Amino acid sequence: MRPLERQNDNPxxxxxxxSWHDGDPRATVATLxxxxxxxxxxxxxxxxAMSYGFARGWRPKIERE
Incomplete structure (x- = not known):
């Protein structure tokens, strides 16, 4: 499943x-x-740090496609 389509299995x-932020949604979002x-x-x-050949041409991407 693509990350944007995945349903939250554990609400x-x-x-x-x-609760980690005592119910403060702004603090929760700021931490995330x-x-x-x-x-x-x-x-x-x-x-x-990784070489091009190490991952057989794969490079990590910052943004989702």
Whole structure:
């Protein structure tokens, strides 16, 4: 399944994320955006560090297609 089409199989994940921030949705979204930015940075570093032949021509992409 493509990520945008996947249904949330565990709605408790949302409740857990909100409860981690004492029910504050803005803090929850801010944390998720910060995590996303960090993971994009990590993906960019990994893409620069690995050789073209190592992954047989595959390169990580930051944006979804």
């Amino acid at each position: 408790n994940e949302i409740d857990e994320a909100l 955006l910060a995590d996303c930015a960090y993971l994009r940075w990590q993906l960019e570093l990994a893409g620069r």
